[in-house]
Amino acid sequence: MSDALRALKNYFAELGADAELIPDEDVKRRLPLFxxxxxxxxxxxxxxxxxxxxxxxxxxxPTPAELETHSKLVGRHLGPDVAFVLDGLPxxxxxxxxxxRIPFIVPNRQMFLPGVIIDLREVHGEPTHQKPGxxxxxxxxxxxxxxxxxxxxxxxxxxxxWAADLQYxxxxxxxxxxxxxxxxxxxxxxxxxxxAVRFAAEGRALWERALPLLRNPIQKEGHFRLRNAxxxxxxxxxxxxLAHYTDLAEGPERMLAIWRLSKTQTEAEPVPDRDTGTVVxxxxxxxxxxxADDRRTVDRLSLYLSLRDSADERIxxxxxxxxxxxxW
Numbered sequence: 001m002s003d004a005l006r007a008l009k010n011y012f013a014e015l016g017a018d019a020e021l022i023p024d025e026d027v028k029r030r031l032p033l034f035x036x037x038x039x040x041x042x043x044x045x046x047x048x049x050x051x052x053x054x055x056x057x058x059x060x061x062p063t064p065a066e067l068e069t070h071s072k073l074v075g076r077h078l079g080p081d082v083a084f085v086l087d088g089l090p091x092x093x094x095x096x097x098x099x100x101r102i103p104f105i106v107p108n109r110q111m112f113l114p115g116v117i118i119d120l121r122e123v124h125g126e127p128t129h130q131k132p133g134x135x136x137x138x139x140x141x142x143x144x145x146x147x148x149x150x151x152x153x154x155x156x157x158x159x160x161x162w163a164a165d166l167q168y169x170x171x172x173x174x175x176x177x178x179x180x181x182x183x184x185x186x187x188x189x190x191x192x193x194x195x196a197v198r199f200a201a202e203g204r205a206l207w208e209r210a211l212p213l214l215r216n217p218i219q220k221e222g223h224f225r226l227r228n229a230x231x232x233x234x235x236x237x238x239x240x241x242l243a244h245y246t247d248l249a250e251g252p253e254r255m256l257a258i259w260r261l262s263k264t265q266t267e268a269e270p271v272p273d274r275d276t277g278t279v280v281x282x283x284x285x286x287x288x289x290x291x292a293d294d295r296r297t298v299d300r301l302s303l304y305l306s307l308r309d310s311a312d313e314r315i316x317x318x319x320x321x322x323x324x325x326x327x328w
Contacts, residue, residue, distance in 0.1 A: 004055060004058065004085070004087065004107070005021055005042075005055070007107035007108055008021065008053075008055070008085060008105065008107045009021060010107070010108070011105070011107040011108050011111070012046065014108075015111070015117060015119060017046050017047050017117070019044050019045060019046050020043075020044060020045050021042050021043075021044050021053070022042060022043045022044070023040065023041070023042055023043075024041040024042055024043045024052070027041040027043075027052065027077075027078065028040075028041050030077055031073075031074065031077055032073065032313045032316075032317055033317065034316065034317035034320050034321070035054075035070060035073065035074065037057070038056065038057060038060050038062065038070070038320075039054040039055060039056055039057060039060075039070075039084075040054075040055045040057060041053070041054060041055075042054075042055055042085075046113065046116055046117070047116055047117065049081070049115075049116055050081065051081045051082070051083060051113075051116075052074075052078045052079075052081060052082045052083075053082075053083055053084075053085050053105070054070070054074060054082060054083070054084045054085065055085040056084065056085060056086050056087065058087070061086075061087075061088070061208065062084075062086075063093070063208050063211045063212075064092075064093045064096040064097060064211070064212055065211055065212070065308055066308075067084055067093075067097060067102060067104075068096075068097075068100055068102060069308065069309075069311075069316055070084070070316075071084070071100075071102045072311060073311075073313055073316065082103065083103035083104060083105055083112075083113055084102070084103070084104045084105070085104075085105045085106075085107070086104060086105070086106050087106070087107075088106065089104065089106050089109075089110065090209075092209075092212060093212075094110065094120075096212060097112065098112060098120075101114060134213075135213050135214070135215045136176075136179055136180070136183065136210075136213045136214060136215070137175070137176060137179060138215075138217075138285045138286045139166065139168050139172045139173065139175070139176040139286075140175075140176035140177075140179040140180055141213075141214055141215065141217075141286070142166055142168075142286045142290065142291070143162055143166060143173070143176050143177075143180070143197070144180065144185065144206075144210055144214075145291055145299065145301050145302060146165070146166060146290065146291060147197075147199060147206075148203075148206060148207055148301060148326075148328070149291060149293075149299055149300070149301060149326065149327075150291070155196075156196040156197055156198045157196065157197055158194045158195060158196050158197075159173045159174060159177055159194075159195045159196075159197065160173075160194075162176075162197060165290075166290060167287070167290070174195075177189075177195065177197060180197075183210070183213055184200060184209070185199065185200055185201075185206065185209065185210055185213075186198060186199050186200055187199070187200050202328070203328030204326075204328050207301070207328070214305055215285075215305065216305055216306055216309075217257075217284045217285050217286060217288075217302045217305060217306055218257075218282045218283070218284060218285075218306050219282075219283045219284060219285050220282075220283050221280055221281060221282040221283065222270055222280070222281060223253070223270070223271045223272070223273060223274050223275070223278045223279070223280060224268040224269060224270055224271065224278060224279055224280075224281045225268070225269045225271055225275070225277060225278050225279075226267060226268050226279055227267050227268070227269070228267050233258060233267075234256030234257065234258050234281065235256065235257045235258075235288045235289070235292055235296060235297060235298045236254070236255065236256065236257075236296055236297045236298065237255045237256060237257035237282050237288070237297075237298045237303065237306065238251065238255030238257075238280065238282065238303075238306065238307070239251035239255060239315075240254050240255045240256075241255070241297050241298050241303050242303060242307065242315070242318050242319070242322065244297050245297075245300060245303070245318075245321075245322045245325065246318040246321050246322050247318075248314060248315070248318040252274065253274055253278055253279055253280050254279045254280070255279065255280045255281075255282065256279055256280070256281050256282065257281075257282045257284050257288045257298050258281060258282070258283060258284065258288070259283070259284055259286065259287040259288065259289070260283075268281060282306075284302075288302065300322055300323065300325065300326050301326065303322070304319055304322065304323060307319060
């Protein structure tokens with residue numbers, strides 16, 4: 001028995017439930033492949049109630065948004081009596097799962113099985129500054145995504161350097177820095193004329209901490225017919241971009257991201273519905289050019305945010321594979 005399962009069994013015993021835990025290979029074969037790589041399915045009987053447990057593989061730390069999507073996908077195959085077993089859960093993630101009523105277990109710490117048992121003891125030492133809060137503004141989100149993906153400097157950059165790089169005013173960057181500070185994503189800057197942005201975490205840890213505060217970059221989208229089949233003003237987005245980063249097939253229409261519509265007025269004609277030869281043009285809340293790895297495709301993290309709410313299992317699997325290619 002693995003350490004994780006031993007801890008889980010001991011936790012059940014502590015709460016007065018002598019739970020039986022049995023690996024379920026049949027369920028693993030039925031689930032989408034990417035879920036089988038993230039979780040080990042188990043059958044359990046807790047206080048006489050049969051359940052399915054999805055035990056996160058060691059080293060896997062799904063975000064609240066990912067757990068919400070995984071819960072919907074697993075529910076289609078196994079029904080409502082499913083709980084996720086995790087080796088850790090920060091307070092902001094716990095609160096989001098509680099709000100969405102997604103069952104979860106953190107052995108020896110917390111258990112949320114509505115209708116069965118709820119044990120939400122406080123765990124000292126957990127970060128308390130990570131709260132869902134108000135979503136970040138686009139300048140703050142852009143600053144964060146730029147830092148995560150492009151690594152534009154080894155030393156912390158000053159706010160005026162960020163303003164120049166992101167094409168925002170110094171005042172906008174000051175407000176963005178204050179938002180990030182209130183969200184616990186950056187550290188307090190020491191007194192002085194120059195304010196350097198120092199992040200409170202790095203890499204995937206920073207991404208996962210910030211994810212509940214990040215928004216879909218798409219402001220609006222519609223169908224268009226292009227006069228020039230190869231426009232220079234758009235970046236491949238949506239399923240077109242996801243096909244670029246993974247082996248997922250492209251969708252029926254090419255998808256392009258832009259920032260301002262003025263560039264398309266003479267080269268793209270809006271149409272009410274999809275038709276032969278039409279494309280989807282997405283208007284983004286920030287310029288995709290700032291984060292793009294090349295001159296034709298939107299960045300991975302913005303693409304993830306634009307598609308993370310999709311209920312399509314193939315898309316969710318492709319998004320997981322795409323994130324593996326991020327150079328944190």
